[in-house]
Amino acid sequence: MNVPGIGELNRRVKIYHTVSLPDERLGFTKSSLKEDVLWGKLEPVGSGIYYGSRQVESGVTHRVIVRSIPGRTRPQDFKGVTEIFIDGTTYRLRRVADLGGLDRFTVLDVEEKGDACSMPRRPWIQGN
Numbered sequence: 001m002n003v004p005g006i007g008e009l010n011r012r013v014k015i016y017h018t019v020s021l022p023d024e025r026l027g028f029t030k031s032s033l034k035e036d037v038l039w040g041k042l043e044p045v046g047s048g049i050y051y052g053s054r055q056v057e058s059g060v061t062h063r064v065i066v067r068s069i070p071g072r073t074r075p076q077d078f079k080g081v082t083e084i085f086i087d088g089t090t091y092r093l094r095r096v097a098d099l100g101g102l103d104r105f106t107v108l109d110v111e112e113k114g115d116a117c118s119m120p121r122r123p124w125i126q127g128n
Contacts, residue, residue, distance in 0.1 A: 041065040063110070064107070065099065075097060
């Protein structure tokens with residue numbers, strides 16, 4: 001994988017570090033601990049990577065490249081469940097790595113989260 005060129009980090013990336021906190025109804029509520037907004041590059045993964053990740057139930061659909069910032073976007077800074085929001089779409093973080101071991105860019109392998117409300121109606125099922 002190549003280092004991004006000038007002008008390739010052209011998408012606004014919002015990184016949410018979330019945690020589940022207990023609530024008064026004996027359940028859990030998701031709460032955002034920290035939010036980072038920075039520039040990044042979004043690219044879909046190739047078919048070989050996609051189908052290989054499906055075999056191990058990983059589900060990687062896209063790759064996000066962001067600049068490595070100590071304390072914010074280095075691979076060791078992504079603890080717990082993290083969600084990424086780009087151009088109105090939410091992605092779930094699957095893997096984090098340093099790009100080429102140079103400590104300049106961080107690669108995030110993510111899975112696009114589907115929206116249950118956007119599923120088309122099935123007219124052949126009664127009561128739908």
